[in-house]
Amino acid sequence: MWWFQEGLCVLPMALVVWTAATFIFAYITAVTLRHVDPLVPYISDTGTVAPERCVFGIMMDVSAFLGIATMYVRYKQVQALVVPEQKRLLLLNRVGLLLGCASSFGMCVVANFQKTELFYIHLLGAILTFGMGALYVLTHTVLSFLMQPHTHGKNIFCVRLCLCVWTFSSIISMFVSSLIVYSSLPGVDIPKKLHWDPMDPGYAAHMASTVSEWSLAFSFISFFLTYIRDFKKINLRAEAELQSHTLHDSTHYNNAHQPGETSPLLAGSI
Template sequence: MVTIWTPIFPLLCSSTCLIGVLSGYAIAASLDHVLPWLPIISEGGVLIPERGVFGTFLNFSGLFWFFNGICLYIHMKDYLQKHSPKLKLRYMLYVMLFIVVESSFGFTFVANFQVHHGLLIHGIGAAMMFYGGLIYFGCYVAFSLKHRLYTSLCLTVVRLVLIVPTAVFVCLHKLFLDTPVIVPAVNGTVPFKPHKKVDGIDRIAFGEPWWYNHFISASSEWIATFLFLFIIATLAYDLREMYVTFNLYDHDPRKVKKRAESSIIDQNGKSTEKEDTKSEEKGSKTSWETSN
């Protein structure tokens, strides 16, 4: 008998992603693969050895995000079946399940396609991960506000407050990444962004015209990532009473059937345990007689 405490999935999703991001940055900066202040997060997963660490932990994070989405789907579905079985809102759960699965694949795209070889797929994966996750959070908050008893109202408000700046920082990152918003003119002309090196890493040093633009883009991405992972971690509270149990040893369907029958209560409210006991004794007697 194996029992899994489901809040472990959002916690593992946040922690593994955070470990991958920070370790990738630390290794890359220590080996002088990136400038210490402040690279784009994905640049910590371009070169060896940081690429292996970055990709491995992000793949695990995507897997745990996938499991978390399934557990939340089951949890919300059970809640609706108990409290509002005829409410059409249950169809929204299928959309949310699709979005969270799509977002989990975004994690793997970011992990396995680096910016220097698979920039297009890497960018698509980042959009799937962030935008898909934010849409999912928005739907989840709407569900929580519709059903006030589903989770803590204070926690729902906190999530709602965090979703807005997270979306803003994601947009700032994309805006300042390649657009010269605050790039000062040189000799009356705004310089083009320096071409990426062969390894795909932007090494824009302090004092260069594009440095402030790059700094805002990179810092916005880091802040958005921390907020995003924090929101994921808060989902553990909603799953705190949900467990998944697997029976790895008892594969006899007759025993499973007997246990199911013994838990049935008849219409008069009387337990059928006595009848089950008699049937078990009769079955054991029959099997003994047959063997002899």
């Protein structure tokens, strides 16, 4: 058995690989067709113009679905490991699920509302994706701290803490540099500006903002790689149970069910 066949570890791995492929494929296509500059454009700029726009939207929607599935499985796993008396952990787990679902919903908004057309809706989607996603990372980092050493070792917590610091550092850097860009170019429609010249005012801040966005995206999806070891312990099992209907007419029952005959319906379950 290959390592990705153990338990459900294929789920977080598929999320990371698919999302990274979405970003990279859109970037290569947009640069090849000269729709964006090759030197670190915004992620959303690589999915603004057709044909990469359509592929970017579809692939991001799939990433959102994989994200919700992964976060839900993690939610159920933590719920099973925590005793009912640990109400603080159960509350944090529920909050984490809500934050994760909000982040995945934001991915769908980003994928389907381009910033060159509906900038404020696109911005709302980006805030949900990265803002709620960062809070999700923080929530499960705290959960890892509270659940060690009974659930996992200290190493997993340290890795998640480093990824959490990386995520919030990228958010702060992107926020500050974006403010500098907008203040340096008053009157310029920055959301529609897909090409930048090194001599443009605010170019350095723009580069810092785009690098921070890519850094933030990969720090967020890398967090799910830490779930692989935990998900190896989870097995998906389905049970089918067929309930029989009570027959009130005893005469009909006796005539229909002759001695020596058996029926799964009458047995009550399979």
